Amino acid sequence: MRINLLLAAIIAFVVLAAGSVILPDWAMFLFAMALAKGLVCLGIVGMMRGGVVSFGQGLYYCLGAYTATLVANTFGVSDIFLLTLLSSAVCLLVGMAFGPLLSSYRGIFFAMLSLALSMVLYGSLSKMSFIGGTDGLNIAAPTFLGWAPEGRALQMALYIYVVAIVVIAGVLMRIYFDSERGLLTLATRDNELRVEYLGASVRNVMTYNYVFGAVLGGIGGTIAALALGHVDPEFAFWTTSGEFVFVAILAGSLSVPSVFVAAIILELVRSFSNLYFPNTWQLALGLFLLAVIIVLPKGLGSLVSRRKGNPA
Amino acid sequence: MDLAATILVDGLIYAGWLFIVSVGLTLVFGVLNILNIAHGSLYAIGAYASASMVGAYFALGGEAFPYGSYVAMILAAVLVALVVGPLLERGLLRFFYGRDEVLNVLVTYAVFLILEDLMKLIWGVNPYFVYEPYTLLGDVEIGPLFYVGYDFAVIAAAIIVGLAVWLTLNRTRVGKVVLAVIHDSEMSQTMGVNVQRIYLGAFMAGTFLAALGGALTAPMISVTPGLGVNVIIVAFAVVIIGGLGSVPGAAIGALMVGISRAASVHLMPEAELFIIYFVMAIVLLFRPEGLFAKTQARKI
Numbered sequence: 001m002r003i004n005l006l007l008a009a010i011i012a013f014v015v016l017a018a019g020s021v022i023l024p025d026w027a028m029f030l031f032a033m034a035l036a037k038g039l040v041c042l043g044i045v046g047m048m049r050g051g052v053v054s055f056g057q058g059l060y061y062c063l064g065a066y067t068a069t070l071v072a073n074t075f076g077v078s079d080i081f082l083l084t085l086l087s088s089a090v091c092l093l094v095g096m097a098f099g100p101l102l103s104s105y106r107g108i109f110f111a112m113l114s115l116a117l118s119m120v121l122y123g124s125l126s127k128m129s130f131i132g133g134t135d136g137l138n139i140a141a142p143t144f145l146g147w148a149p150e151g152r153a154l155q156m157a158l159y160i161y162v163v164a165i166v167v168i169a170g171v172l173m174r175i176y177f178d179s180e181r182g183l184l185t186l187a188t189r190d191n192e193l194r195v196e197y198l199g200a201s202v203r204n205v206m207t208y209n210y211v212f213g214a215v216l217g218g219i220g221g222t223i224a225a226l227a228l229g230h231v232d233p234e235f236a237f238w239t240t241s242g243e244f245v246f247v248a249i250l251a252g253s254l255s256v257p258s259v260f261v262a263a264i265i266l267e268l269v270r271s272f273s274n275l276y277f278p279n280t281w282q283l284a285l286g287l288f289l290l291a292v293i294i295v296l297p298k299g300l301g302s303l304v305s306r307r308k309g310n311p312a
Numbered sequence: 313m314d315l316a317a318t319i320l321v322d323g324l325i326y327a328g329w330l331f332i333v334s335v336g337l338t339l340v341f342g343v344l345n346i347l348n349i350a351h352g353s354l355y356a357i358g359a360y361a362s363a364s365m366v367g368a369y370f371a372l373g374g375e376a377f378p379y380g381s382y383v384a385m386i387l388a389a390v391l392v393a394l395v396v397g398p399l400l401e402r403g404l405l406r407f408f409y410g411r412d413e414v415l416n417v418l419v420t421y422a423v424f425l426i427l428e429d430l431m432k433l434i435w436g437v438n439p440y441f442v443y444e445p446y447t448l449l450g451d452v453e454i455g456p457l458f459y460v461g462y463d464f465a466v467i468a469a470a471i472i473v474g475l476a477v478w479l480t481l482n483r484t485r486v487g488k489v490v491l492a493v494i495h496d497s498e499m500s501q502t503m504g505v506n507v508q509r510i511y512l513g514a515f516m517a518g519t520f521l522a523a524l525g526g527a528l529t530a531p532m533i534s535v536t537p538g539l540g541v542n543v544i545i546v547a548f549a550v551v552i553i554g555g556l557g558s559v560p561g562a563a564i565g566a567l568m569v570g571i572s573r574a575a576s577v578h579l580m581p582e583a584e585l586f587i588i589y590f591v592m593a594i595v596l597l598f599r600p601e602g603l604f605a606k607t608q609a610r611k612i
Contacts, residue, residue, distance in 0.1 A: 053414045055417075101597070104600065105596075105600055107413050107414060108347055108413045108414065108417070108556070109552075109596065109600055109601060111414055111417065112548060112552050112592075112596070113592075113593060113596045115545075115548070116549065116552075116589040116590075116592045116593045116596070117589075117593060119545060119586065119588075119589040120586045120589045120590055120593065121586075122585070122586070123583075123584075123585030123586025123587075123588075123589060124582075124585075124586050126585055127581075127582045127583070127584070127585055127586075128582075238545055239541065242421055245418065246418070246421075249415075249418055279429065279432060279433070280429045280432075280433065281429075282425040282426070282428050282429045283425065283426050283428075283429035283430065285425050286421075286422040286423065286424070286425030286426035286429075287422075287426060289418065289421070289422035289425070290404075290419065290422040290423075290426075293415070293418060293419060293422070294407075
């Protein structure tokens with residue numbers, strides 16, 4: 001089992017990393033962004049397995065991005081490993097503060113409370129003119145343990161970095177999903193009270209899922225900020241979070257790789273509809289989302305049809 | 313003293329507006345169990361329709377009787393309810409009744425995205441201005457302060473809307489039937505209630521209220537694309553605070569949000585944008601299902 005997982009991880013890494021040679025610049029940027037956002041969505045999928053959907057994952061995406069940017073601009077830190085570590089630590093702390101609180105909310109209330117928290121961040125950042133207000137901030141290109149590549153080399157390095165993180169995070173989440181707590185998450189979705197009566201703590205399970213989501217969101221935000229070179233409060237706006245949920249729904253909660261495939265599909269649909277129907281790309285996206293919900297209910301995993309037998 | 317009065321009046325004006333835009337949302341959720349993100353788009357469509365109708369009214373020589381523009385605004389909202397309401401409910405939403413609440417949020421999110429672009433296709437991206445109805449009612453002097461009369465008309469409209477919805481639900485036969493459907497739609501159906509028609513009616517009423525909110529707002533602002541994005545989130549906050557599906561809850565939620573926003577504008581302008589969500593988060597922390605929500609037994 002574990003050998004298979006390791007093998008799958010190595011293959012995934014090799015295939016994705018090969019993209020750094022094959023892909024043209026625009027596609028490499030697009031894939032890097034998609035994979036970074038996929039990390040955030042992986043966190044949502046982790047919560048979705050327990051039957052709750054966070055409509056405010058932009059909170060951690062934005063928090064991670066701003067932490068990295070502020071640290072980089074204030075202390076002159078440009079090392080990507082350090083930045084990722086710092087912002088995931090910040091998101092871990094914030095997630096641990098809100099996690100226990102949110103863990104007793106379900107359904108629409110979990111969605112709305114998480115949304116409210118992300119909008120509080122959005123509102124505060126928009127009004128803080130000393131860190132750019134609604135214009136946001138710029139962040140310099142990252143260095144890799146002292147190596148400071150430029151141009152295509154920078155893009156390649158960043159891309160391979162994202163791929164490595166994605167593969168590691170994917171493997172870790174897979175192991176977590178198959179662990180005792182991960183399986184309890186599935187049981188919670190089916191029947192919360194039963195899990196409680198069997199002696200497990202549902203709140204504990206939900207808190208863990210939330211905190212993992214927070215850290216993944218922070219890492220995704222950091223990478224997105226470094227790839228874009230810019231952050232602004234829109235990172236925490238509800239439409240950003242809505243896209244993450246969209247990807248999570250498209251992916252369903254049955255497999256980890258599908259999350260990243262879904263993220264890449266969304267980015268492709270968005271860029272191509274942007275190119276071919278510049279004024280109606282939201283329309284295209286909306287139709288696509290509806291089509292997914294209606295035609296691909298299996299992608300919806302936990303929400304529509306509860307799959308029998310094979311646990312996710 | 314003056315400051316407190318100012319905050320109160322500003323807060324009431326904002327609360328009146330909030331109530332109109334959110335009561336339809338809570339009504340639709342109460343009956344259909346769908347938290348409708350597209351409510352924000354319906355609001356925006358109402359604003360565009362109202363701007364077009366009022367514009368047309370004055371272009372056709374409405375100057376002779378400018379008060380007729382108010383009729384044009386309400387007609388615009390009715391028109392939106394008659395056209396867009398059935399289209400969405402019969403064409404799409406009815407296939408999702410009884411499905412997961414969060415899934416339905418996504419369905420309406422898709423509708424929201426689609427409508428945002430459709431509006432750009434229909435009305436273009438240039439702003440519309442119809443200021444005439446706004447200035448028509450003159451100014452009101454309260455102590456040392458001047459307010460635009462139209463703002464108070466919005467409060468009056470909110471009270472009328474609130475009373476109408478409440479009386480319809482609680483004092484008429486149709487209202488009783490709607491309450492029965494909310495309580496148990498299957499049982500109502502066996503008793504001979506046409507549940508589908510109640511759903512359609514409730515959704516059209518919700519659409520009308522959203523469009524009315526937009527129609528009444530159109531003269532106060534420039535009607536531009538992206539109008540609905542912020543409205544929907546504020547309306548969410550109001551109905552969540554009050555408890556989903558509760559009309560009195562929406563009124564209390566609107567008052568709380570309205571007054572706290574007015575207070576923050578005057579006392580702490582930096583907090584203006586997040587105070588709404590802050591209030592919502594605080595309320596949810598202490599009352600996880602909102603102030604007026606009924607508690608439900610958990611099923612084993």
